[in-house]
Amino acid sequence: MTGAAAPRLALEGIAFRYGAREVLRGASLEIAPAEIVGLLGPNGAGKSTLFAILAGLLPPAAGTVRLDGREIPAGARGLRAISGIVFQAPGLDGKLSARENLRMAAALYRVPRAEARRRIARLLEDAGLTGRAREPVERLSGGLRRRVELARALVHRPAILVMDEPTSGLDAAAFRAFWGSVEALRRDEGVTVIITTHQPEEAERCDRLAVLSGGVVVACDTPAALRARIPGDVVVIEADEPDEVAAVITARLGLPARVREGAVHVEREHAHTLVPRLVEAFPAGRLRAVSLRRPTLADAYLAITGAALEEDDEEAAA
Amino acid sequence: MSRPRTSGVRPQERPQERTPPSPPIGPASGPLPPRAAIAYDLATAAVLWRRDLVRFFRQPSRLAGALGQPIIFWFVIGAGMSGTFRMGGAPRAGYLSYFYPGVVLMVVLFASIFTTLSVIEDRHRGFLQGVLAGPGSRFALVLGKTLGSASVALTQAVLFLLLAPAAGFPYRSVSWPLLLAALALAAVALAALGFAVAWGVDNVQGYHAIQMTLLVPLWVVSGAMFPLPADRPGFAAVMRWNPLSYAVSAARRALGGPGAPGALPGSALRDVAVCAAFAGAGLLLALLAARRPPRP
Numbered sequence: 001m002t003g004a005a006a007p008r009l010a011l012e013g014i015a016f017r018y019g020a021r022e023v024l025r026g027a028s029l030e031i032a033p034a035e036i037v038g039l040l041g042p043n044g045a046g047k048s049t050l051f052a053i054l055a056g057l058l059p060p061a062a063g064t065v066r067l068d069g070r071e072i073p074a075g076a077r078g079l080r081a082i083s084g085i086v087f088q089a090p091g092l093d094g095k096l097s098a099r100e101n102l103r104m105a106a107a108l109y110r111v112p113r114a115e116a117r118r119r120i121a122r123l124l125e126d127a128g129l130t131g132r133a134r135e136p137v138e139r140l141s142g143g144l145r146r147r148v149e150l151a152r153a154l155v156h157r158p159a160i161l162v163m164d165e166p167t168s169g170l171d172a173a174a175f176r177a178f179w180g181s182v183e184a185l186r187r188d189e190g191v192t193v194i195i196t197t198h199q200p201e202e203a204e205r206c207d208r209l210a211v212l213s214g215g216v217v218v219a220c221d222t223p224a225a226l227r228a229r230i231p232g233d234v235v236v237i238e239a240d241e242p243d244e245v246a247a248v249i250t251a252r253l254g255l256p257a258r259v260r261e262g263a264v265h266v267e268r269e270h271a272h273t274l275v276p277r278l279v280e281a282f283p284a285g286r287l288r289a290v291s292l293r294r295p296t297l298a299d300a301y302l303a304i305t306g307a308a309l310e311e312d313d314e315e316a317a318a
Numbered sequence: 319m320s321r322p323r324t325s326g327v328r329p330q331e332r333p334q335e336r337t338p339p340s341p342p343i344g345p346a347s348g349p350l351p352p353r354a355a356i357a358y359d360l361a362t363a364a365v366l367w368r369r370d371l372v373r374f375f376r377q378p379s380r381l382a383g384a385l386g387q388p389i390i391f392w393f394v395i396g397a398g399m400s401g402t403f404r405m406g407g408a409p410r411a412g413y414l415s416y417f418y419p420g421v422v423l424m425v426v427l428f429a430s431i432f433t434t435l436s437v438i439e440d441r442h443r444g445f446l447q448g449v450l451a452g453p454g455s456r457f458a459l460v461l462g463k464t465l466g467s468a469s470v471a472l473t474q475a476v477l478f479l480l481l482a483p484a485a486g487f488p489y490r491s492v493s494w495p496l497l498l499a500a501l502a503l504a505a506v507a508l509a510a511l512g513f514a515v516a517w518g519v520d521n522v523q524g525y526h527a528i529q530m531t532l533l534v535p536l537w538v539v540s541g542a543m544f545p546l547p548a549d550r551p552g553f554a555a556v557m558r559w560n561p562l563s564y565a566v567s568a569a570r571r572a573l574g575g576p577g578a579p580g581a582l583p584g585s586a587l588r589d590v591a592v593c594a595a596f597a598g599a600g601l602l603l604a605l606l607a608a609r610r611p612p613r614p
Contacts, residue, residue, distance in 0.1 A: 055451040056450075056451055057447075057450055057451055077350055077355060077358065077453050077455070078350050080451060080452060080453045081350070081358070081453035083451070085447075085448065085451040087443075087447050087448070087451075089442060089443030089444075089447065090443055090444065091443075091444065091445065091447045091448045092444075092445065093369065093373070093444065093445040094444075095373050095376060095377070096369070096372065096373070100372070101445075104365050104368075104369060104445075105448060105452075107361055107364065107365045108361060108362055108365050108448070108449065108452040108453070108454060109361075109452065109453060110357060110358060110361050110453075152448065
């Protein structure tokens with residue numbers, strides 16, 4: 001026995017390649033029981049591949065997987081049997097009803113019939129779907145379908161829940177409801193949760209974040225600790241010619257300035273003292289707005305990896 | 319590796335009150351006993367099998383199409399060909415009657431192609447994702463999907479067979495066990511081949527291209543439309559090497575008696591044995607295809 005501190009799931013040196021392209025290059029990660037761990041990274045960082053390996057869909061080229069301290073083959077049947085998987089793409093049969101989809105999932109995991117009936121009734125009730133349990137799933141709204149997806153992954157009481165961008169495309173209310181269920185599952189049933197995301201708001205809700213970049217986990221810490229890696233605050237300068245403004249700031253004030261989404265970002269301790277100097281450094285009219293904000297996880301991701309977390313989502317969300 | 323790595327990152331200690339009782343995972347976390355593995359495989363195959371049938375009966379348009387298309391095909395091609403087609407040896411059987419067993423096999427062929435097509439979409443966005451990540455094996459997936467598609471194909475064929483008396487084959491004279499065995503085996507073979515193509519090609523256009531250049535010509539030269547040409551030995555050899563010819567031949571014997579016009583020389587048992595080998599080879603191919611990891 002490895003003792004009570006053994007992680008529920010431990011990955012070490014997981015590698016995967018598609019042809020000549022190395023997607024994962026030795027990713028390592030440990031997840032404690034009843035922990036919510038986020039795999040954070042932009043598209044192409046390897047998080048969906050890591051998800052597919054965790055879900056047993058892809059065999060890794062190298063690396064080891066440990067479940068409760070015991071080494072198992074990646075995607076072992078025993079691991080698949082105790083995992084609930086939520087896919088990014090719809091994973092339901094649209095022609096079948098919510099109840100039928102759940103029944104088939106229960107049958108796949110060999111949940112005894114009477115227990116499955118009780119469990120499905122309960123899950124449908126929790127999801128607020130009791131009245132629409134007989135409709136073909138394709139007629140439900142996106143938010144309701146997501147709830148059925150989560151219910152489908154929970155029908156066999158999994159010990160580990162693995163989800164690939166489960167909230168993409170959900171509105172704010174559906175997002176909160178989804179996370180409410182996930183937090184309740186961890187609290188009430190001690191479910192261990194692994195979730196891939198590229199949304200800072202979602203990453204904030206995880207206990208710890210594994211920061212993926214270039215196919216490896218480059219940092220793994222709490223959201224607060226990751227944000228704390230940026231000393232001070234972020235000054236955001238809006239201007240008509242952001243690239244020129246950034247060059248001037250670097251040349252005249254000796255500060256690293258980056259242009260992101262059309263605005264100049266400067267990270268600095270005691271950033272409030274920088275604001276008047278900035279304003280004075282430029283003739284009136286050059287700058288449209290200067291603002292100060294706390295660093296976000298997107299800032300932290302950029303600082304840690306040198307790459308942007310979000311490509312175009314941030315503008316849409318702002 | 320020059321990249322920074324954080325191997326062995328320790329899970330963070332969390333305050334006591336936030337740590338819920340983590341459930342014991344139990345025996346499932348160890349290697350599963352073989353009996354449990356088989357039970358998971360059977361459950362997976364049964365779920366997929368039932369799903370194809372439920373989906374088929376739930377869509378009335380598919381039921382209508384399943385009957386309408388072969389009837390039109392039978393009458394239009396049959397009537398068109400009957401003027402130009404002269405059959406050797408068949409006393410006044412009529413081309414519609416000759417063509418009928420071939421159309422039954424066509425129903426099986428098209429239904430198999432159609433139902434396995436769904437595999438392409440389904441495994442990337444749909445129900446099969448969950449099956450792949452579930453505790454069943456790839457073999458169970460292949461078996462369940464193949465049996466499901468084959469059952470749908472067989473159901474469609476049986477619906478079309480309701481017209482057998484109109485083609486000159488009264489129900490009571492039909493050898494149903496022989497007919498259903500041959501059709502079921504052919505359905506499994508074609509569904510399994512469809513699965514293998516769908517899994518290997520992984521796009522709808524490629525799937526159709528392969529099926530139309532591989533399976534449809536297989537049907538055309540199976541004796542479904544015309545018998546073995548006596549004056550063209552090369553062509554006759556192709557037909558003899560075509561496994562589908564034996565399914566058509568078995569259907570001819572089942573409908574029209576042991577010496578039915580167009581049946582291959584030999585026995586019904588031989589016909590069924592070839593069909594069984596065809597089904598086995600198809601399943602093997604499908605399994606080999608499904609074991610391969612997907613392409614980027």
